[in-house]
Amino acid sequence: MLKSIVKEAGEILKSGYFKDKKVSFKGDVDLVTEYDVKIENFLKERLKGYSLPIVGEESFEGEYPHSAIYIDPIDGTTNFVHNIAYTAISVGIWEDGEPVEGVVYNPILEELFYAKKGEGAYLNGQKIEVSLHSRLIDSLIATGFPYTKTKMGKDFHFVIESLKNILPKTRDIRRLGSAAIDLCYVACGRFAGFYEVNLKPWDVAAGVLIVREAGGKVTNNGGQKYRFGDIIVATNGKIHDELLKNLASY
Numbered sequence: 716m717l718k719s720i721v722k723e724a725g726e727i728l729k730s731g732y733f734k735d736k737k738v739s740f741k742g743d744v745d746l747v748t749e750y751d752v753k754i755e756n757f758l759k760e761r762l763k764g765y766s767l768p769i770v771g772e773e774s775f776e777g778e779y780p781h782s783a784i785y786i787d788p789i790d791g792t793t794n795f796v797h798n799i800a801y802t803a804i805s806v807g808i809w810e811d812g813e814p815v816e817g818v819v820y821n822p823i824l825e826e827l828f829y830a831k832k833g834e835g836a837y838l839n840g841q842k843i844e845v846s847l848h849s850r851l852i853d854s855l856i857a858t859g860f861p862y863t864k865t866k867m868g869k870d871f872h873f874v875i876e877s878l879k880n881i882l883p884k885t886r887d888i889r890r891l892g893s894a895a896i897d898l899c900y901v902a903c904g905r906f907a908g909f910y911e912v913n914l915k916p917w918d919v920a921a922g923v924l925i926v927r928e929a930g931g932k933v934t935n936n937g938g939q940k941y942r943f944g945d946i947i948v949a950t951n952g953k954i955h956d957e958l959l960k961n962l963a964s965y
């Protein structure tokens with residue numbers, strides 16, 4: 716069962732959280748630890764039975780399949796390295812280009828978010844729903860900053876220009892450092908919305924379904940169906956248009 720396998724993997728994350736970790740660099744500021752690799756290997760072995768291709772962040776190369784198990788062994792690696800508790804394992808199953816099952820587990824805060832298509836979304840077994848906020852000014856919004864920021868290119872300008880537009884119009888903005896957790900926090904109503912540029916399929920594969928099953932809406936920045944690689948916009952549905960309107964053009 717997906718949930719119990721991910722919970723077991725959570726023990727590996729927890730075992731590394733308070734220890735000194737060997738950190739390597741995938742880019743200027745993109746970190747990876749031995750625990751990212753250990754968790755991914757553990758999950759790949761335990762999820763073999765699903766007879767779907769496995770796309771793990773630390774080992775996958777190639778085109779993203781329409782049907783696959785997408786694994787982010789540690790989403791929020793920078794937090795994990797710096798002992799900030801927003802760090803989680805994310806596993807999302809997609810079939811024919813649609814999410815069908817997803818788990819996001821933060822073993823430090825002991826929060827397990829889960830959804831199966833058509834069956835609702837849950838936090839530690841309790842049903843969750845998106846928030847009721849209908850105006851941006853009453854909303855707490857989350858976003859993230861892509862690793863490409865160091866290049867100060869298109870992504871960076873989208874981040875800065877969007878912040879300029881949105882920050883003055885919201886209750887406030889958070890940058891927690893884990894896109895998977897950001898999406899789950901939209902699902903359980905802690906955030907009313909979330910947007911980010913340049914996320915990878917494993918960051919969002921589980922969270923997209925968890926938001927939708929909690930009654931929320933997920934699109935790209937043009938308001939169309941979200942596809943891997945798009946700028947993601949996930950909200951409670953009620954502030955969706957207002958948030959879209961205030962995003963910078965890309």
Ligand code: IPD
Nearest residue numbers: 790791792859860861892893894
């Ligand atoms: C990152 C986190 C972060 C987001 C980055 C992601 P990682 O994933 O989700 O919140 O802003 O764009 O790459 O590297 O910790 O797995």
Ligand code: CA
Nearest residue numbers: 787790791918
């Ligand atoms: Ca990630």
Ligand code: CA
Nearest residue numbers: 772787789790
């Ligand atoms: Ca990761």
